[in-house]
Amino acid sequence: MDQQKRIWSTLRRKPMALVGMGMLAVVIIMALFAPWLAPYDPNKRVQVTPEDILAPPDAQHWLGRDDAGKDVLSLLIYGARVSLIVGFVSSFFSMFIGTIVGLTAGYYGGRVSNTLMRITDFLMVIPDLPLMLVIISVWGRGLWKIILVISLLYWTYTARLVRSQVISIRERQFVLRARALGASDFRIIMRHTLPQVMPLIITMAVLDISSSIIAESTLSFLGLGDPTLISWGMMLNFAFERAVSRMAWWFLLPPGFAIVWVSLSIILIGNALEEIVNPRLKTHHLFNPRNMISLATGKPRLVETELQPEAEA
Amino acid sequence: MTTLDVRDLSVQYISEAGAALQAVEGLSFTLEQGHSLGLVGESGCGKTTVMLSLLRLLPEAGRIVGGQVLFDGRDLLQISEREMQSVRWKKVAMVFQGAMNALNPVRTVESQIVEALQLHNVVNSSKDARNRAGELLELVGITAKRGKQYPHQFSGGMRQRAVIAMALACNPPILIADEPTTALDVMIQAQIIELLEELQRELNLCLVLVTHDLGVVAEMCDDVLVMYGGTAAEYASSDTIFNDPLHPYTQRLLKAFPDIAEPGSDLASIPGNPPRLDDLPPGCRFEPRCHASNGEPLCVKQLPALVEIAPGHQAACHLVKGA
């Protein structure tokens, strides 16, 4: 717990993380308060005249209207929900499966590990998008199907990472001590190993969220999204089919930028977390050698050793 | 015939917060061909920093802020980087601490020795280079054929020897060995020490042995420089140091080493800890742990200079009277 508090306080001080959290907050507010924020209800049928189709932005419709005459801004606000739900839920499932697989494989080793890792490798080798396309095409469209398919593919990265961490922890003093005291495997895993690996898992889960959001939007763009829900990917699907020729940028661009916005926000947070959890502070040997000599003795210098005046006494 | 003369060397490290930490201060010593110098001190006393400074190989945070390194009629701290590159390895070669990792794992051992040879134009053709590499390996007791292998195929002791062979490639007059035996088991340690002794004799090297192991120093070194907290504590011939140590730190250090002649006696450790670089005492660095100072104000306030107490015997201590 103490470790997590420390991580959180360090995170709070990193500008990257703060920007990311701010950006994410905007999206979360959009999703939570959609019915109040959106000027129109996108689920209500509207009477449209031909001029309303793909109408450019104006005072009543800040982002114009889509191919069915609906208000783009409202659609955009509601679209946040699907992205966030898919992102967080998929990531959670992936984290769950990945952690269990990783912990088991790492801790028990041997044939168990081999089998699990073969399965993991198998899933990693198969190209993601074609597999998702094929499964959804056959299985059918729907929010939960998308969530499950994405989770199915993305747990592998967490599993691998967790496994290698567990292997390195397994031989450490405190684990050996626990084992010598007769602690059960389960206890060792849960109380001694898991807390050590948690920061890494959380970091991966965060980064997973953005991957899941992008995956969902890609699937929706390619026509396999949930037809009953509004999602940014679906908006782009319609926009691309019907708005490109008219260059209706108000319909084409906002959903895409929204996707980039939310992904970027999460990536910033995840990246900041990664810096904390996995610092690589080594400096290398090939820096500029000019700074090495700061003699203040007033002797004549040759060109290549540009000397600096002594910085501090 | 002096080979390398270090005068008043001072080195700082810039911490992450930007503060300048004094790692070495006012260090002076002399290296002569055919003589070996043992540089002794606790971990963190600045021994490695001094050696890296000689070759201007400090890490990014290091700054040489004072002193001279006189060699071959010029100050090595003044010459250009390009000129320095021709001094490195050819005149002063170094075997680093943890030499295990000093070799590039994806290149053969031979190729890395050849690289040193060709870099300084020691040989005329690549064939000569390979032959010479083989000779060097044989010199340190490794079959020449094994040069074609990769470092991970050598044992730890072999890698250490290979690195020594590589260091000798350009026949440097000065060879610095930084903790050459740490991380090796005792049998291999003995082999390496023997090897270094032999090489020093045969090639008339000036060998600088950086170590915290007094036993090795006693066996191998003509002169000894004892360092503490980045400064010189005592500097004299090996005999003098072991028989007549003047500096309180040297005295305690010797007492801390087990004496085979007195197997029953207790080991005496030195109470306290070495000084932290960000919290150096204003005066003598050893004063806080010194058994002889008793809070003497001079010791607390003023950093003692290294003065000649007797011919060939220098010490930096206010409490030691000069000759």
Add this chain to the structure above:
Amino acid sequence: MRRPCQDITVQRRNYLVRKISFAILTLILVIIFNFFLFRILPGDPVKLIVHSPRMTAEAQERIRTTFGLDKPVWFNLEGLQERGILGAFDTQFTAYLFNLLHGDLGVSFATRQNVRDLLQERVWRTVVLVAIGEILAIVIGIMLGMIAAWRRGTNLDTGILLFGLFTWAMPTFFFGIILLMLCGGRLPIGGMVTPGLKPEDGLAYWKDVGRHLILPTLTLTILYLSEYMLIMRSSVVEVLSEDFILTAKAKGMNAFQIFRDHAMKNAMLPMITIIALTLGYTVGGAIQVETVFSWPGIGRLMYDAVQKRDYPVLQGTFLLFAVSVIAANLIADLLYAVLDPRVKPD
């Protein structure tokens, strides 16, 4: 004491054997998966093939026989009883495998064309697109990565890092759309060639194809180079902090020499792994880019098949993509073994 030389050879051979057998196993599993996935469709497959509800029972039966849908899916009990063990294998699965071995991938539901012909016709278009995109991404990515590592901590480095983060957040298809909207006026945005031109037109044709290739390739390159760049950067920084670099410096080598003779090769090794790892994404990117820019390759074919629920084509393209990625991964593994003398079975 074991003789190190011999031991390594044996270890390396084991490594190769493991990698190859894994690739083959994966291939087999993919083939099996490919078959069964499409057989668990709810509903009557015949209805999928034929859209007309007024099909007579006879006609339906004929279609069933043609497509072999009258046989059991994977185990034929009747066949076992009538004709013994061989009869047991008279199933759709066996027919599928048999056809596969002969290169028969079925017939498109939508166009009645041979799936294999469709694939053959279009595969080189995707290969060209992906190859050029990847090569450019790798080359530029490596260069930028080295520069970023060299100038670590400077504004250039920060800029490069931010660029990396940004492209990671950008879906491929949307980037294509952005480029499309930005450059639509000056560069062709759809198809492979302007209508009217034919290969017989010689250079004019190929130049036109080239112009059509620019935007889709650019999309792939810009997005993918950031990954390579970031990996190269961290790889170089990592290598440059190794002890043997200090040794090289102590030997009197200058920065350029150290880089060329010691850092480069070591830093490049992880790149191979990364390229293999991201090949799956590259395929996904190709699908998206071909869709956005209507580039008539395998990716576009798959997209169209998804829209039309053209299952044989879907099956065929999936198989092709999976096999390509498996093969590419294997090649990468073998290449790595060749280049890194330390490789041992993990």
